[in-house]
Structures are given as C-alpha cells and as structure tokens.
Amino acid sequence: MELCVDRVTKQYKNKIAVDRMSFSLTPGVTGLLGANGAGKTTLMRMISGVLIPDSGEITFDGMSVMSEQYRDVLGYLPQDFGYYPEFTAMDFLLYFAALKGIEKKRARTRVEELLEVVGLKDEMRKKIKTFSGGMKQRVGIAQALLNRPKILVVDEPTAGLDPRERARFRDLISDIGKESVVLLSTHITSDLEHIANRLLVMQSGQLIWQGDWNENSPDLEEFYLSMLEKGAPENV
Secondary structure (H helix, E strand, C coil), rough: CCEEEEEEEEEEEEEEEEEEHHHHEEEEEEEEEECCCCCHHHHHHHHCCCCCCCEEEECCCCCECCCHHHHHHHEEECCCCCCCCCCCCCHHHHHHHCCCCHHHHHHHHHHHHHHHHHHCCCHHCCCCCCCCCCHHHHHHHHHHHHHCCEHHHHHHHHCCCCCHHHHHHHHHHHHHHHEEEEEEEEHHHHHCCCCCCEEEEEEEEEEEEECCCCCCCHHHHHHHHHHHHHHCCCCC
C-alpha cells in the first residue's frame, strides 16, 4: 500500500503553490507541516483528486487519484468542511454513506459506531446548525471515516476542537494509521509529536524536509522553527 507523488506542480496565475514535489507514503501517520500559504491545502486537494496537477503524477497502488477506484478507498476532510445545516448528524452521515455506495443497513451501523467514536451519539438527532464549531468538526471527521479508508487525508482537522476533543482525535488517527496511509496537515506541532511516524515540511510551495519521526527525535516545535529559519537540515 503506497501513495506516490511524482514531481507534482500546481500554479495559480503568477504563484507556484506546489513546486515539483516528490515523495511516497506507506501505512502510518505522516504529518504535513507548514505555515499558512506554504501550499499544504493545494497539495492535499491534489492528493484527494479535487485538483488536477499542472504537471507530475499522483498514484495510489498504481491507480490514478482521479479514478473511481481511488475514491472508494479515500477518506478526505478538507479545511473548510461543508455541511447541510437542516440535517441532523445522523441524516447527514447517512446521506454521505449513500454517496459513498455503502449499503443502507451497514451504513446505519457504521454511522452509529462513528458517532459514538467522535462523542456525538447523544446529539445524533439534533440539527447540525445547532452544533458548536468543534461538534461540526467532529461530524466532518466521522464523514471522512465512513468507508474505512485505506488512505485518509485530513487538513487542519483539530481546528475548533477543545483539548479533550483533540486528544480523542489523536488517539483515533493513531489507530487508523496502523493499517492505513494517513496524511495530516496542521500548523500545531503538538497534534503530531506523539502520533506521527513521518514528517513532511513545506515552505513556499516546496518540500524542504522529509523524514521519519519518533520519540527519540528532537523537540518537534524547535525542529520545525529551525527549519523555517535555516532551510532544510539533515535528517534526524
């Protein structure tokens, strides 16, 4: 199981958002770090098949990220998660399960399971418009996990979550990474320091560092800031 990004470039008018980027990901949690405007969201939208690269290629186990087969194994939570305010949490997730082609009876069981996981079981009959920002984000997380994805792409997933919710989410992502490829974008290093197996660091559309990460590595916050100041250091 491998995601391959090969010399991918994306340009908007006079700005190169992603510049000839190459890397590969295998099962585990990979953290994507970078300041706002570094190109993280553009990269993740290309990996999710939402944007088409201007050049280069992205494949997962040999299949194009633009294919139907890829969408069947993809879970994606964008930074700006859209929802239908009049839907209840249960109805919203059942709707997305239908879009993903999940059989009706199996979908209900899966939705109830995920609402329990994200701590919304008691609110599943309430309309999403009544939810706090953190609760809406938890609905989005559940949506991304409906099809038990083999590759999960999440962009700033802990935005709006309180510390307890963030801890719950980190545990969930860590478990998913045992069997799936997870790419998690954030500017909050504490979201990654205990769960990421690997790091990618972007600056001005370029990949300035990539490598393994574990409990024996340097302090992540200090390491990240040093890279932004000094460029790409040697692998840890």
